[in-house]
Amino acid sequence: MNAIAIPGNPVYLGSFMGNVHVFGVYGDSRTPAMQVATVEAVGGNAVIALDVLRGPKGATGTMVDPIKMQYDLGVETVGDLPSNLLPADKGKTWWIGNQVRHWTGDRFIARPMGSQGAPGPIPDITFVFSQVGPDEAPGISQTGTVARPVVHIKVAPPRGPAGPAGYISLAEDLLGVPADGQVPMWSEDDNKWVPTYPTLRLPQLFSFPSSAFSAFTGTAQRHTVLNASIPALPWDYTPMVSGHIKAVGVALSTDPFKVGAEVRMGDAITGQLIGRGHGNLSTLATIMPHYSTGTDTATAVAPGNGVAVVPAHTKMDFHVNLFNDGLFGSFDFDPATGPHLSILAVPAE
Known part of the structure; x- marks a missing residue:
């Protein structure tokens, strides 16, 4: 019957014939016996005992985080790792490929696992440096791929002393x-500043003497006796008229015949009314600024409303019409009576 093997009990392995030589080794109480063995023999049995080499007790080691291996078949790549881990999940570890991904409580760290893999490709790194503006902070950003990353570095170099004015x-x-006396003026055609002599926007006065008027004798409700024009000016303006004109005639009734005058711009009949002189018994009509008519009593001039405005760089015609303010009849107009018209071109907004 075989004996049951119990740890610590000798187990018979075999028998052999031999000679035993015993030597003594000098030593002290502080040095271990090293290769020295103790032999105890009883009858035909002997036991060899060796001293155990034991050094001094070492310092206490640091605690390591526990490893909580997660065997989740759904996690095969790094992209499959959960993104909702909390500090309480510290220690959870996933084995992916030849590395483990260990959650430290706030991030993953990678550690090699198993045999070492082949060296990876050497990345082709491109650095791009640029200078930041006055209100922009320096910084570093990365684009490109893992194999060909592009590192953008924005730097703020020290500012030098202020240079001279341009x-x-x-x-x-x-x-x-530019020539002497010229100033920069914006040109819409060239889309640039053009050296130009300054043009003051001052009112310009134009007058038309008696010789500019045409005589008339006949029967009419309205008849043009002056056609005049003002050359193009470099700015918008509103014409302000004044003058006088005298016409006499006989009404075909017992009522007095009243001949007045009107001034229009553009067209002699349909143009904007800008002046009026009402007929009276003295036969002398005084022309003053006037912009409304009997059919349009609300027309008036005001800054920016566009009434009676001549655009810049536009030649404008002006007409003086004799206008019958009384009964129908014939009348006579002679330029020798001294008619006159003045037009003040007032710069407009």
């Missing part, structure tokens, strides 16, 4: 070389 004559949006 010359207006060297500006890229200035067209031409």
